[in-house]
Amino acid sequence: MRASLESLQDMCLKAGHTLTLQRRAVLEVLAEARDHPDIETIYARATRIMPGIGKATVYRCVNRLVELGGLQQHNFHDGESPRYEVVPVEHHDHLVNMQTGEIIEFCEPAIERLQVEVAQRYGFRLVDHRLVLYVTPLQNAPDTQ
Amino acid sequence: MRASLESLQDMCLKAGHTLTLQRRAVLEVLAEARDHPDIETIYARATRIMPGIGKATVYRCVNRLVELGGLQQHNFHDGESPRYEVVPVEHHDHLVNMQTGEIIEFCEPAIERLQVEVAQRYGFRLVDHRLVLYVTPLQNAPDTQ
DNA sequence: ATAATTGCAAATTGTTTGCCCAGGG
DNA sequence: CCCTGGGCAAACAATTTGCAATTAT
Numbered sequence: 127m128r129a130s131l132e133s134l135q136d137m138c139l140k141a142g143h144t145l146t147l148q149r150r151a152v153l154e155v156l157a158e159a160r161d162h163p164d165i166e167t168i169y170a171r172a173t174r175i176m177p178g179i180g181k182a183t184v185y186r187c188v189n190r191l192v193e194l195g196g197l198q199q200h201n202f203h204d205g206e207s208p209r210y211e212v213v214p215v216e217h218h219d220h221l222v223n224m225q226t227g228e229i230i231e232f233c234e235p236a237i238e239r240l241q242v243e244v245a246q247r248y249g250f251r252l253v254d255h256r257l258v259l260y261v262t263p264l265q266n267a268p269d270t271q
Numbered sequence: 272m273r274a275s276l277e278s279l280q281d282m283c284l285k286a287g288h289t290l291t292l293q294r295r296a297v298l299e300v301l302a303e304a305r306d307h308p309d310i311e312t313i314y315a316r317a318t319r320i321m322p323g324i325g326k327a328t329v330y331r332c333v334n335r336l337v338e339l340g341g342l343q344q345h346n347f348h349d350g351e352s353p354r355y356e357v358v359p360v361e362h363h364d365h366l367v368n369m370q371t372g373e374i375i376e377f378c379e380p381a382i383e384r385l386q387v388e389v390a391q392r393y394g395f396r397l398v399d400h401r402l403v404l405y406v407t408p409l410q411n412a413p414d415t416q
Numbered sequence: 417a418t419a420a421t422t423g424c425a426a427a428t429t430g431t432t433t434g435c436c437c438a439g440g441g
Numbered sequence: 442c443c444c445t446g447g448g449c450a451a452a453c454a455a456t457t458t459g460c461a462a463t464t465a466t
Contacts, residue, residue, distance in 0.1 A: 144420050144465050165456085180423045185456065201346040207455070208349065221393060230393060237385050241404055244379050248366060250406035257402045259386055261395035289440055289445050310430085325448045330431060332446095352430070 129196060129212050131157035137196045151176035152187040162200060162209040162220075162229050202229065202258060219257040274341060274357050276302035282341045296321035297332040307345060307354040307365075307374050347374065347403055364402040 134153045135145060143149070155163075155171040163171070169184045188210060191197035200209045202222050209229075217238075218231040237257065245252040279298045280290060288294070300308075300316040308316070314329045333355060336342035345354045347367055354374075362383075363376040382402065390397040 142420085146421060146465070148422070178423085182424080182457075183422060186421085189457095199349045201349065204344050204346065204353070221390065221395065223395065224398060232389055232393065234385055234389050237382055237389075240379055240382050240385075241402075244377055244382075245366065245404055245406045246409070248375060248377065248406075249409050250366065250368065250404075251409050252404055252406055253369060254405040255403060256405075257386075258400060259390055259395075259397055260399040260401075261390045261393075261397055264391070264394050264396050287445085291440070291446065293447065323448085327432075327449080328447055334432090 129157070129215065134191070134196055134212065137194050138190075141190075141194055143190065148172070148176050148179045148183050149187055151179060152184055153191075156188075156191070156197065156210065156212050159210075159212075162202070162211050164207045164209050166207070168210065200256075200258075219259075221259045221261055224260050224262050274302070274360065279336070279341055279357065282339050283335075286335075286339055288335065293317070293321050293324045293328050294332055296324060297329055298336075301333075301336070301342065301355065301357050304356075307347070307356050309352045309354050311352070313355065345401075345403075364404075366404045366406055369405050369407050 131153060134157055135150075138145060138149065138153070151172045152168065154175060155168050159168075159171075165181075165184060165188060168188065169179075169181050172179050172184055188197065192199055192210075196213055198211050198213050200211060200220070202209055202220065214231075216233070218233045219237075221230040221232055222228075223230065241255055242252045276298060279302055280295075283290060283294065283298070296317045297313065299320060300313055304313075304316075310326075310329060310333060313333065314324075314326050317324050317329055333342065337344055337355075341358055343356050343358050345356060345365070347354055347365065359376075361378070363378045364382075366375040366377055367373075368375065386400055387397045
């Protein structure tokens with residue numbers, strides 16, 4: 127479950143932003159994405175809804191959403207451009223299938239609890255975290271680089 | 272515990288690389304760093320050991336080390352340049368003090384075990400993972416390291 | 417109306433590459 | 442000596458910004 131298109135629009139309006147056609151297009155793309163797209167992909171999809179939209183506009187819109195806290199930036203792959211995901215209502219972490227690039231969401235409460243514990247052990251309060259598991263399918267017996 | 276300067280030098284020699292003065296400087300910087308420096312920092316430190324070293328040389332050397340598997344790249348902060356760390360002998364994860372930027376290493380075997388379990392639950396084999404905890408001091412900042 | 421926003425192109429930033437010379441094994 | 446590798450500057454790629462024209466409220 128992720129934030130709806132309406133809640134993203136609300137967020138923009140509350141921040142005093144105008145709901146232009148291009149902004150609507152980007153928000154729609156983001157709200158419907160199930161695959162953690164990068165800017166290039168978001169741009170391509172937004173172009174289908176709003177032909178002629180500029181890439182700079184997409185960058186600006188995405189960055190604003192991130193600042194507003196409605197969008198999360200991920201760095202799943204070193205050296206590649208960041209991926210984006212509308213902040214989910216219920217938290218989850220990610221599993222990256224290195225064979226296909228597919229990204230799977232999961233949540234393991236036991237891990238979440240342990241993270242809080244570790245932070246406390248060092249005298250801190252856990253504010254946020256990133257956990258990404260890089261995996262390969264079990265049936266294949268791929269390399270062990 | 273991390274790989275020693277000597278083991279890094281060995282790694283380069285075995286790969287057929289020359290141990291030039293500038294390479295020695297970068298390796299020394301990396302072997303001695305305790306703070307996950309970025310390229311700019313590595314460059315600055317290497318300059319003190321080997322004045323006149325070019326930034327391109329630092330990039331080349333660092334990238335080669337990463338390819339050889341002797342150096343790890345981290346993306347602790349979205350939008351900032353990557354940080355580097357000599358591959359540690361024993362695995363650990365990281366805790367980022369958001370107040371100071373300090374990076375603390377930790378290892379929680381229970382979390383490690385659960386990660387393998389989660390991967391299997393989805394039909395995968397865990398190849399690698401990234402876990403970063405973003406934290407703030409509870410009250411008074413205790414010492415670590 | 418009027419303040420925000422767009423598209424474009426130019427500017428930045430971070431990183432890589434081509435080239436020709438220098439130094440390590 | 443040969444070949445890797447260094448410095449420099451130009452090339453690149455990704456992202457940001459300035460600006461005049463445009464659009465939402």
